[in-house]
Amino acid sequence: MQLNDSPAAQRILQPVRASTILVSFAVALLLNFLPWKSVLLVPDFVALVLCFWCIRQPRLVGLGAAWVLGLLTDVGNGVLMGQHGLAYALLAFAALSLSRRVLWFSLWGQALHVAGLLVFAQAVSALVRMMAGAEFPGLTIVVGPLIGALLWPFVTTLLLMPQRRPTEVDETRAI
Amino acid sequence: MEHTPPPFFSRGPAPLVRLAFFATLSLALLVLDARFRYTEQLRSVLALAVYPLQVLASLPSELGERVGGYFSIQSQLREENVDLRARLLGASQDAQRFESARAEADELRRLIGAGEHMKLEATPAEILYNGRDPYARKVVIGKGGNHGVRAGSPVIDESGVIGQVTRAHALASEVTLLTDKDQAIPVQVVRNGLRAVAFGAGASGMLELRFMAANAEIQNGDKLVTSGIDGTYPAGLPVATVARVERDAAYAFARIVCQPAAGVESGRYVLVLKNEPGKVALPEDDAPAKKKTRARKPRRKEGDATE
Numbered sequence: 001m002q003l004n005d006s007p008a009a010q011r012i013l014q015p016v017r018a019s020t021i022l023v024s025f026a027v028a029l030l031l032n033f034l035p036w037k038s039v040l041l042v043p044d045f046v047a048l049v050l051c052f053w054c055i056r057q058p059r060l061v062g063l064g065a066a067w068v069l070g071l072l073t074d075v076g077n078g079v080l081m082g083q084h085g086l087a088y089a090l091l092a093f094a095a096l097s098l099s100r101r102v103l104w105f106s107l108w109g110q111a112l113h114v115a116g117l118l119v120f121a122q123a124v125s126a127l128v129r130m131m132a133g134a135e136f137p138g139l140t141i142v143v144g145p146l147i148g149a150l151l152w153p154f155v156t157t158l159l160l161m162p163q164r165r166p167t168e169v170d171e172t173r174a175i
Numbered sequence: 176m177e178h179t180p181p182p183f184f185s186r187g188p189a190p191l192v193r194l195a196f197f198a199t200l201s202l203a204l205l206v207l208d209a210r211f212r213y214t215e216q217l218r219s220v221l222a223l224a225v226y227p228l229q230v231l232a233s234l235p236s237e238l239g240e241r242v243g244g245y246f247s248i249q250s251q252l253r254e255e256n257v258d259l260r261a262r263l264l265g266a267s268q269d270a271q272r273f274e275s276a277r278a279e280a281d282e283l284r285r286l287i288g289a290g291e292h293m294k295l296e297a298t299p300a301e302i303l304y305n306g307r308d309p310y311a312r313k314v315v316i317g318k319g320g321n322h323g324v325r326a327g328s329p330v331i332d333e334s335g336v337i338g339q340v341t342r343a344h345a346l347a348s349e350v351t352l353l354t355d356k357d358q359a360i361p362v363q364v365v366r367n368g369l370r371a372v373a374f375g376a377g378a379s380g381m382l383e384l385r386f387m388a389a390n391a392e393i394q395n396g397d398k399l400v401t402s403g404i405d406g407t408y409p410a411g412l413p414v415a416t417v418a419r420v421e422r423d424a425a426y427a428f429a430r431i432v433c434q435p436a437a438g439v440e441s442g443r444y445v446l447v448l449k450n451e452p453g454k455v456a457l458p459e460d461d462a463p464a465k466k467k468t469r470a471r472k473p474r475r476k477e478g479d480a481t482e
């Protein structure tokens with residue numbers, strides 16, 4: 001794995017397919033629905049994948065997709081409608097506006113940006129819950145986003161794989 | 176004339192405009208849901224969309240269980256079998272006595288003119304996953320309105336009450352556990368018939384009896400069962416055991432912490448009881464309002480409990 005993945009150093013990627021994006025979102029939702037033992041330590045995979053596509057494909061994935069994913073998350077978890085909708089929309093907006101900057105950093109530099117974004121989304125969602133009458137659950141809620149940020153290099157490698165495949169290998173090519 | 180970019184550069188509204196649009200939409204939904212609960216239709220449609228993912232998500236643990244079952248040792252199985260037989264024997268004895276006792280109790284109730292006990296019908300269900308929400312205690316079970324599960328039905332496991340269905344979708348439903356901060360259940364002390372309301376204590380996984388006078392007759396180890404006076408929970412289901420009683424002269428109320436009897440936060444299989452509202456006559460005026468605000472507005476509930 002090449003750690004310096006800035007545009008200057010990266011290979012030319014193939015255009016992304018819509019199916020890749022859809023499947024990645026479905027898998028992220030699935031991971032969120034797995035029966036985890038301790039919810040606080042598990043990163044929000046949907047937010048992470050959303051962050052990834054907003055940074056990599058700001059023209060394809062944006063606020064609309066974020067909002068719909070947020071509603072699906074809300075319904076799946078049985079929380080207030082719009083709680084994750086709002087959090088993901090704000091997250092997508094922040095990721096879109098950072099998208100030109102983030103990719104110039106190394107993967108761990110990008111992860112640092114992503115940590116900020118994920119903590120921000122978690123904070124929005126916590127704020128909404130507290131406005132609706134819940135108690136502050138303690139600072140452990142930032143652990144999940146931080147673990148999510150640690151996963152960033154792996155997520156990047158994994159989700160870029162479909163775009164790295166050669167279309168057709170030309171055996172007779174000179175170089 | 177105003178300058179506009181050629182159409183092939185057009186990207187729709189500016190990001191900030193979109194953000195304002197979606198944020199407003201989310202806030203509107205939040206208010207509609209939290210204050211008026213108008214979004215149930217939309218919620219049940221979206222719930223159908225997520226259902227396949229929810230079922231898929233419960234597959235790995237099921238698969239693991241099956242693989243584990245395949246590799247279990249024969250001696251272990253035989254031991255388990257013997258144990259189960261012994262338990263079955265005990266249970267069938269209890270069941271025989273229960274039948275005659277129930278007939279007798281019904282006869283007596285008829286004599287004193289009290290209504291008959293609710294007949295219980297149960298739907299077995301599997302817990303699909305825990306709600307991913309650190310602020311509430313909820314689980315999602317794999318049975319919904321299509322299987323006869325209704326919002327408000329009590330949910331039990333083999334050793335006691337674990338919670339109540341708070342939202343029934345077509346194929347899955349949400350169960351709020353007893354330990355949720357906003358969940359309340361009417362209970363009765365087995366030893367002396369003292370009535371109380373148990374509230375969830377949140378993260379600690381315990382229950383609390385609030386608004387019990389400091390000199391209330393209650394002690395460590397007292398068993399609490401449902402009192403059945405609310406018409407939602409049938410009477411006599413085990414709920415909790417009193418674990419700690421703190422009486423402080425500075426406060427009017429005692430602080431009573433109870434350990435739930437059932438595996439509220441563990442276990443995978445539960446029974447959803449069919450409750451039949453209307454069997455128990457509630458006071459006319461504010462009964463529907465009370466029922467609706469059960470889980471939502473604990474403050475009003477607290478006021479009721481002190482009366």
